[in-house]
Amino acid sequence: MNEMRNTHFEILHSFRKLNISSLMPNITHCEFGTLKTIKQCSWENMDKGVRICMLAERLDVAAPAVSRTIRSLEQKEFVIRAIDENDRRNVFVELTAEGEEMLMQMENIMEDFSSAVMDKVGSENMEKLNYHLKQLYEVSKEELELRKNNDRKENTDNGQNI
Known part of the structure; x- marks a missing residue:
């Protein structure tokens, strides 16, 4: 059992070391995720951008971490910030045309990469793997x-407050 547990954690750690972001031109993995989330939230809200708190x-x-990422994306001209005219405390973020283009380019790169990997593994094996990984995630989260x-x-029982 100990060997199986060690192998499991070694494999998980190996995935973290893959550095998929090396496929991404001029953008970090975090920035890519932020661009995708801005796009998704914009579709859902259908209003003027996405608030940083969202x-x-x-x-x-x-x-603060999101603000740092937004600042970096602003410097690359992928997003712009807009202050709500009705409530100046609210700051909205919107994708620029360059941001939309970068997001599309990145989604194509990731689609191509994942398709190549999944084709080599096979759809039946991927389906089983996804099922088991989801199950592992749910059990791990619960535990x-x-x-x-x-x-x-x-x-609390020992008189310590957290």
Whole structure:
């Protein structure tokens, strides 16, 4: 069992080291994800851009980290910020034409890459793998929540406040 567990974590770590972002010209993986999320939120809202707090929530990242990424995307002229005229505290982010073009280019690169990989693995094997990975994720998420809740309970029981 120990060997299986070690192999599992080695494989997961190997995926982190793949550096898929090396396929991306002039953009980081984080920036690509942010552009995709801006586009998705814009479709859903159909209004003037996406608020930074919504991006932070969707990306599950702290607002200051999103602001840093937005700043980098602004410097590359992929997004623009707009201040809400009705409430100056609200800042909206929109894709520029260059941002739309970069996003389309990146989606094509990622589509081509993933298609090549999946073709080599085979659709039946990919279907089984996806099923098992989703199951592994759900069980891992459940176990993590259980352990976090138990740690909170133990700390409270020991008189420690978290």
